[in-house]
Amino acid sequence: MNKKQILKILHQNKDEYVPRTKLASEVGISESQLAEAIDKLQKEGYVIDSSPDKGYCLSKIPNRLLPYELQRDLSTEYIGREVHYYSEVDSTNEVAKRLANEGAPEGTIVIAESQRSGRGRRGKKWLSPSGGVWMTIILRPDIPPAKAPQLTLVTGVAVAETLDEECKLDVGIKWPNDILIGEKKVCGILTEASISPQGLEYVVVGVGIDLNVDVKTFPPELRNGATSLKQELEKEIYSVKLVQRFLKNFETLYNDFKTGNFPKILKEWRKLSKTIGLNVEVHKKGKVVRGEAVGITNEGVLILEMDDGSLRKVISGECMHLK
Numbered sequence: 001m002n003k004k005q006i007l008k009i010l011h012q013n014k015d016e017y018v019p020r021t022k023l024a025s026e027v028g029i030s031e032s033q034l035a036e037a038i039d040k041l042q043k044e045g046y047v048i049d050s051s052p053d054k055g056y057c058l059s060k061i062p063n064r065l066l067p068y069e070l071q072r073d074l075s076t077e078y079i080g081r082e083v084h085y086y087s088e089v090d091s092t093n094e095v096a097k098r099l100a101n102e103g104a105p106e107g108t109i110v111i112a113e114s115q116r117s118g119r120g121r122r123g124k125k126w127l128s129p130s131g132g133v134w135m136t137i138i139l140r141p142d143i144p145p146a147k148a149p150q151l152t153l154v155t156g157v158a159v160a161e162t163l164d165e166e167c168k169l170d171v172g173i174k175w176p177n178d179i180l181i182g183e184k185k186v187c188g189i190l191t192e193a194s195i196s197p198q199g200l201e202y203v204v205v206g207v208g209i210d211l212n213v214d215v216k217t218f219p220p221e222l223r224n225g226a227t228s229l230k231q232e233l234e235k236e237i238y239s240v241k242l243v244q245r246f247l248k249n250f251e252t253l254y255n256d257f258k259t260g261n262f263p264k265i266l267k268e269w270r271k272l273s274k275t276i277g278l279n280v281e282v283h284k285k286g287k288v289v290r291g292e293a294v295g296i297t298n299e300g301v302l303i304l305e306m307d308d309g310s311l312r313k314v315i316s317g318e319c320m321h322l323k
Helices: 002-012 020-027 031-043 067-072 092-101 150-167 229-233 239-258 262-272
Strands: 047-051 055-060 083-089 109-115 133-139 171-174 178-181 184-196 199-209 279-284 287-296 302-305 311-314 318-321
Touching (some): 002 020, 020 031, 020 055, 067 083, 067 239, 092 199, 133 239, 150 171, 150 199, 239 262
Parallel strands (some): 083 109
Antiparallel strands (some): 133 199
């Protein structure tokens, strides 16, 4: 709590010195306790200048998704109002499921600087080094379990809109859960639901964005199909502002979803789709289905036109765009 109070005062006086005695008095701690707290903030990446005569001055904020920075100008009503932050975890989805089982409220988010065991769809490993956005949102919608997968599409629209607004890039969506810049993947979404005999208990939505990640460090088999915002824009992106915009966009669309406006969201998804109109290959449980993606149903199911002209619905699977 002391750190939050100190940061609040230093932010209010950014680039100006605050005397030690004044800062310690306003926070309600001793000057030695203040010095310890300042040291911890500096280790988190805050550049705080110190002068024996003038006191402390906040001169630079770290480009990290620290809870205080994320919540400071957040304009949402409930998404992101409770933040669980970690420097490293196995998987933010796994942490979120544990918190959800313990009663964490809707809108709680879990954020990590990196993941040791990030996962994509079908259990595939998702590389999650420092520099990316690795985040999971806990949701408790009052919907039938069958509608939970629609939240992947809702999230995809929120991410795509955010990247377009913040970065002005050619953003599109590959069914069902990949966000592309051009033809390269920049974000993945993993939605997992907990279902009991009484119905849907909660949904966790994991979002992984290659923000300031160096794609050149990826294994060769992943390098060609991936990109990052830093690589596309040739500059480092301020992560807090982008995530705040995403959380606001997501909350707006999620509220629409809960009030029955999924068809409107689906219309936006179709506009952003890079899959519809292409020949695709969908892999599922060792089987491969090929056809032209001609549409998506109101439930988010992909519709393929086969070589014989028949239509086939594909509920899930790994989709590959064919040249």
